Every structure is written in C-alpha cells, then in structure tokens.
Amino acid sequence: MFLLQATKSGVSLVLFLGTIGMVILVVALVIFIILHQRRVLKFQNKINQMEQEQQKILLNASIKLQEEERQRLAADLHDDAGPLLATARLYLNENLVNQDKATQLQSIFQARQIIDDTIQLIRNISHSLMPPTLKNFGLESAVNDLFQKISGSGAINASSRFHEYKERLKGEKELVIFRIVQELINNILKHSSASFIHLTQNVHADKFYLRIHHDGRGIVQSDFDKLNKSNVGLGLKNISSRLRLVQGQINFEKDISQTYYKVTIEMPKDEPYQ
Numbered sequence: 001m002f003l004l005q006a007t008k009s010g011v012s013l014v015l016f017l018g019t020i021g022m023v024i025l026v027v028a029l030v031i032f033i034i035l036h037q038r039r040v041l042k043f044q045n046k047i048n049q050m051e052q053e054q055q056k057i058l059l060n061a062s063i064k065l066q067e068e069e070r071q072r073l074a075a076d077l078h079d080d081a082g083p084l085l086a087t088a089r090l091y092l093n094e095n096l097v098n099q100d101k102a103t104q105l106q107s108i109f110q111a112r113q114i115i116d117d118t119i120q121l122i123r124n125i126s127h128s129l130m131p132p133t134l135k136n137f138g139l140e141s142a143v144n145d146l147f148q149k150i151s152g153s154g155a156i157n158a159s160s161r162f163h164e165y166k167e168r169l170k171g172e173k174e175l176v177i178f179r180i181v182q183e184l185i186n187n188i189l190k191h192s193s194a195s196f197i198h199l200t201q202n203v204h205a206d207k208f209y210l211r212i213h214h215d216g217r218g219i220v221q222s223d224f225d226k227l228n229k230s231n232v233g234l235g236l237k238n239i240s241s242r243l244r245l246v247q248g249q250i251n252f253e254k255d256i257s258q259t260y261y262k263v264t265i266e267m268p269k270d271e272p273y274q
Contacts, residue, residue, distance in 0.1 A: 080121050088114040131178070139174040140165045143181060143199065150185070150197070160199040169208070176242050177210070177265070180250075183235050184212055184263055192216025192261075203269055210265040218261030224252045243267070 091111035096104055134142035140162040150158040168174065181199070188194055194216025201210050219227075227236050243250055248267030255262055 081118055084114050084118040084121065088118070134174060134178055135171070138165075138168040139178060140201070142174075142178050146182070146185070147197070147199065150189070156189070156194060157196040158198075159196075160201075162201040164203040165201055173246050176246050177267075180239050180242050180265065181210065181212075183239050187235060188212070188214050188216060188218075192218055206269050208267050208269045212263045213255075213260050215260040218254065218263075219252050220254055220261075221252050224250070 088111045091107040091114070096107055099107070131142055133145050143160050143162075147158040147160040150156060169177070185197065188197055192214055194214040197212065197214045199210065199212050201208075203209065224236060228240055239250065243265075246267045248265060251264045251266070253262050253264075254260075
C-alpha cells in the first residue's frame with residue numbers, strides 16, 4: 001500500500017513538473033514572439049524613417065533645383081533684358097518728336113537694334129528652358145546633337161545611338177530624360193577625365209533604357225547611394241528627383257572587364273508622344 005501511494009505521488013510530481021515546464025515553455029515562447037515582433041516593428045519603423053528622410057532630401061533637392069533655375073532666369077532677365085529695354089526707351093523718349101528727322105531715324109534705328117538684341121536674348125533663355133531641337137525633333141535628335149557638339153570640340157570622343165526610338169515619348173518626359181543625360185554628361189566631363197563617352201538606347205518588354213559608357217573615373221551604386229543621402233552631390237540629387245517624376249531608376253556600375261564605367265537609366269515605356 002505504501003509503495004502504491006509513493007508511486008502515485010511520484011507520477012503526480014512528474015505530471016506537475018511537466019505541466020510547469022510546459023507552462024514555462026509556452027510563456028517563454030510567447031515572450032520570444034512578442035520581443036521578436038517588437039524588434040521587427042522597431043526595424044520597420046527605422047526603415048520607414050530612413051525612407052521619409054530620403055524623400056525629404058530628394059524633395060529639398062528638387063525644390064532647390066527649381067529655385068536655382070528660377071533665380072537664373074530672373075537674373076538673366078534682370079541683368080540682360082532689363083538694361084537693354086531701358087536703353088531702347090531712352091532712344092524713344094518723349095522728346096524724340098521735337099528732334100529733326102535724321103536724329104529721329106537714327107534713334108529709331110538704334111532702338112530697333114536693341115529690341116532685336118533683346119528678342120534674341122529672350123529666345124536664348126527660352127531655348128535653355130526647352131531646347132528647340134528637343135521640342136521640334138525629339139529626344140534622339142537632341143541627344144545626338146549634344147554628343148556631336150561634345151565630339152566636335154576634339155577633346156573627347158563622344159557618340160550616341162538610338163536603336164529603338166520609332167515613336168517619341170511624351171514631351172515632358174523627353175525633357176526630364178534630356179536633363180538627366182545633360183547632368184550625367186556634365187559630371188563625366190568635369191570629373192572623370194574620360195577619353196570616350198558612348199550612349200545607347202533600347203527598349204525591352206515595357207522598359208525604356210539609356211546606357212552611358214565611359215572610360216574615365218566613375219562611381220558605383222554604393223557611391224551614388226551614399227552621396228544621395230549626404231549634404232553634397234546636389235547634381236546627383238537632382239537626377240534622383242527627376243527620375244522620380246518618370247518612375248525611373250538609375251544604376252552605376254563598373255563593367256565586368258573593369259575597363260569602363262556604365263550608367264543605366266531604366267523607366268517604364270509610356271504611351272507614344274502626341
């Protein structure tokens with residue numbers, strides 16, 4: 001009888017300890033899940049914060065770019081067009097009617113020359129905002145014209161080739177892409193000491209691609225990402241801001257041959273230009 005009671009007590013103790021162990025295991029598992037979810041949530045919040053900061057940097061870069069362009073336009077009009085028109089007004093003052101005919105004709109001729117110069121100045125400003133080749137003939141012609149001018153300088157071998165550009169993109173998209181190409185080429189000319197630059201264009205599936213190759217000093221994607229998050233590299237931030245407008249992406253890499261750098265611009269192929 002005593003042995004039977006001892007056996008029952010042992011079994012009860014084992015069951016009790018087993019139950020306690022299961023409870024502890026379940027509690028530990030619940031605590032682990034809670035702590036893991038908190039870590040995941042904290043990590044996700046950090047990612048969201050970094051994305052918000054990145055969006056803020058790109059937005060500030062875009063705003064600064066627009067402000068700089070406005071200031072440049074205002075300066076050109078104020079410093080150049082303003083004095084020209086003021087000078088023309090001097091020639092056409094109210095005393096002109098009281099002067100002899102020869103003086104009147106001379107004043108009118110001078111005023112006309114000044115007005116013609118002002119018109120040309122405004123035309124040049126307008127062309128800088130929207131290059132006429134781009135507006136009239138499209139992205140392919142504008143890029144080819146840009147590269148021909150660079151190559152014509154004799155300082156660097158520059159070439160471009162469009163393989164699949166039968167239909168133009170929308171006008172505002174062509175302008176964004178052209179400005180991105182201008183910024184990239186300007187950076188290469190200023191910083192890379194390259195002996196050649198070559199641009200190619202093609203379309204694959206529903207994607208539009210531009211690739212720029214050069215044999216000078218360059219950057220890879222990690223460098224671009226780092227500069228894009230820093231307080232320097234405004235030109236690169238402007239590129240990122242413009243790419244957002246066309247839902248595009250950019251990739252900087254060194255070719256597998258390690259002999260040249262490659263920049264790839266990728267964006268959705270939209271409806272044909274109307």
